[in-house]
Amino acid sequence: MDLARRLYDRFASLVHELAKFGSIGAIAFVLDTGVYNLFLLGLGWGPLTSKVLATTISATFAYAGNRFWTFRHREQSGLGREYFLFFMLNGIALLFGLLVIGFTTYTLNLDDGLSLNIANFVGVGLGTLFRYWSYKKWVFLEATEPIPVELPETGIRQDR
Template sequence: MDFIKPLYQRFEALLRELTKFGIIGALAFVLDTGMLNLFLMLGQGPMTSKVYAAVVSTTFAYAGNRFWTFRHREQSGLGREYFLFFLLNGIALLIGLLVIGFTRYTLGLSDLLSLNIANIIGVGLGTLFRFWSYKKWVFLEATEPIPTELPDAEVRQDR
């Protein structure tokens, strides 16, 4: 059992990031699915509904990942990060749209259950791409160690 501790220590940061990424992703997924179903019930088409839902859930996910999941990583500018985040989410959205489009227009399935299953598969495939791409291009490794605690201030007394 002594081999487990070094193994855990080696992957501790990755496990912490994956856990936080998973929590933000799960919340964004609930938001995405809820919005998708809302727009479908309001009479929007499946592709339009997915785009609207993705814009809302992606905005939520950016804030959660920037300020919680990857807060320990270097901040390379809000504009740059936001642009890359949405660009990469656009690619992930395309993955999801391909799955939904295949389900609706190739398989001819248009019921809510089929579209929701297609959405789950598309989100799953997109999530794999997003985690890899965020770490690679959006939330970069810090070039200098970021302190975990504020340094203790020395108390000076003038005499």
């Protein structure tokens, strides 16, 4: 039991961070998949156009969720900087999805809804691995000093 407690103490912050990242990611995945299918199957748009638009919408949600919940304990290095890097890295992650969907559609000649949704799922999975690693490395940086906490009575910020 002591070993389990020591392991938990050592990895608790990582486990909590991964749980939050996974929660935001799950919601963003549902949003991405729903919007992708709306554009692809509902409106009859092309698979790559549908993917770019769906990712843009879901990435906007994911940025807000990750900035203000998952990684809020990390240093805030400027909204403009983070936003730019976040969307640049999401653009790179989007390439994984576009490559898989493009390969499925134009190389394998599979353009039915099921095949394109499987391709989307594989692309999102590959992109998610890249996004988690890159967000921690370049977007939401480790805090270099303690994050100030607001005093409840006055609203004045004070360092601990």
